[in-house]
Amino acid sequence: MLKVLVIDIGGSKVKFAVPGSRAKRSIPTERALTPRRLLELLGSITVGWEYDVVSIGFPGPVIHGRPSLDPAKFGKGWDSFDFEKHFKKPVKIINDAAMQALGGYKGGRMLFIGLGTGLGSALILDDIIVPLELGELTDPHGRRLASILGKRGLKRRGLTGWRRSFRKIAPRLRAAFRTDYIAIGGGNAKHLGRLPRWIRRGGNHLALAGGARLWNTSVRHVKHTWILG
Numbered sequence: 001m002l003k004v005l006v007i008d009i010g011g012s013k014v015k016f017a018v019p020g021s022r023a024k025r026s027i028p029t030e031r032a033l034t035p036r037r038l039l040e041l042l043g044s045i046t047v048g049w050e051y052d053v054v055s056i057g058f059p060g061p062v063i064h065g066r067p068s069l070d071p072a073k074f075g076k077g078w079d080s081f082d083f084e085k086h087f088k089k090p091v092k093i094i095n096d097a098a099m100q101a102l103g104g105y106k107g108g109r110m111l112f113i114g115l116g117t118g119l120g121s122a123l124i125l126d127d128i129i130v131p132l133e134l135g136e137l138t139d140p141h142g143r144r145l146a147s148i149l150g151k152r153g154l155k156r157r158g159l160t161g162w163r164r165s166f167r168k169i170a171p172r173l174r175a176a177f178r179t180d181y182i183a184i185g186g187g188n189a190k191h192l193g194r195l196p197r198w199i200r201r202g203g204n205h206l207a208l209a210g211g212a213r214l215w216n217t218s219v220r221h222v223k224h225t226w227i228l229g
Contacts, residue, residue: 001020001216002052002053002215002216003018003020003021003050003051003052003053004018004019004051004052004053004054004055004211004212004214004215004216005017005018005046005049005051005053005054005055006018006019006054006055006057006207006208006211006212007038007042007054007055007056007057007211008057008096008099008204008207008208008211009029009033009038009056009057009058009059009096010029010059010096010116010117010187010204011029011059011073011116011117011118011151012028012029012116012117012151012187013026013027013028013029013187014026014027014028014029014033014038014041015204015207015208016042016045016046017208018049018050018051019208019209019211019212020212021049021050023046023049023050024208025045025046027041027045031073032073032074032075033074033075034074034075034076034077034078035077035078035081035083036077036081037075039086051089052089052090053089053090053091053092053215054083054087054089054090054091054092055091055092055093055094055099055210055211055212055214055215056083056091056092056093056094056211057094057095057096057098057099057100057207057210057211058071058078058093058094058095058096059071059074059095059096059120060078060095061095061131061133062093062094062095062098062131065092065093066079066093067079067081067093092214092215094131094210094214094226095122095131096114096120096207097112097114097120097121097122097131097132098112098122098129098130098131098210098226099207099210099211099214100112100114100120100122100185100186100202100204100206100207100210101122101123101124101129101183101185101206101210102124102129102209102210102213102214102219102226102228103185103202103205103206103207103208103209103210103211103213104183104185104200104202104206104209104210105124105183105228106181106200108126108179108180108181109123109124109125109126109177109178109179109180110123110124110179110180110181110182110183111123111173111174111177111179111181111182111183112124112182112183112184112185113134113149113170113173113182113183113184113185113186114184114185114186115149115150115166115184115185115186115187115188115189115191115192116150116151116186116187116188117150117151118135118146118150118151119134119135119145119146119149119150120135120185120186121133121134121135123177123179124228127227127228128225128226128227128228129225129226129227129228130225131225134173135149135150145169148165148169149162149165149166149169151188153165154188154191159191162191163191163192163193166192170182170199174198180198181198181199181200182198182199182200183199183200183202183206184199184200184201184202185202185203185204185206185207186203186204187203187204189201189202189203190203214226
């Protein structure tokens, strides 16, 4: 089995780990973070770590295996940086929500929702991974789902109001996508309280599991998506 360095780039933290080992660290996400700065930080953290390949969960669209733009509040250069040249090892880059979704996938039709700084989302339909941007959808008042269910929504509405919003929105998303179940990840998943049986709670560990699974199961990249098997 390959040893995988998983880099999960989030809005508030960047997590580094080699699943199956004790190698695991996290750092705050710097404002205007560039790929070169990220690798400077990683180099000082991962001295002595052993790994064969690299998985990167990127907080934005990934097309043909590369970031297609520079995320808001991040620095420049993500869409053109050559990570394989730096690591001198094979690298796979995937949308961060899709990586978490892969880590929580148990078969069938699954919608993943990541509750963190913003709102991550991905759909897996019978082994086809489709990254989504559900955070861009709006409610009847014009509020984006990312602002309702993300960190700002939790702070603005309080825990009770935020939970109420989630309980109202989640069944509608499940019905719209006709999924068997919803997997919840991200740092705020732990705040949801009791959940119905068709919602499976995870956490940030799903990203690490997904990054390892990207290399150690049969997962292939086809244009804008990934296919298992």
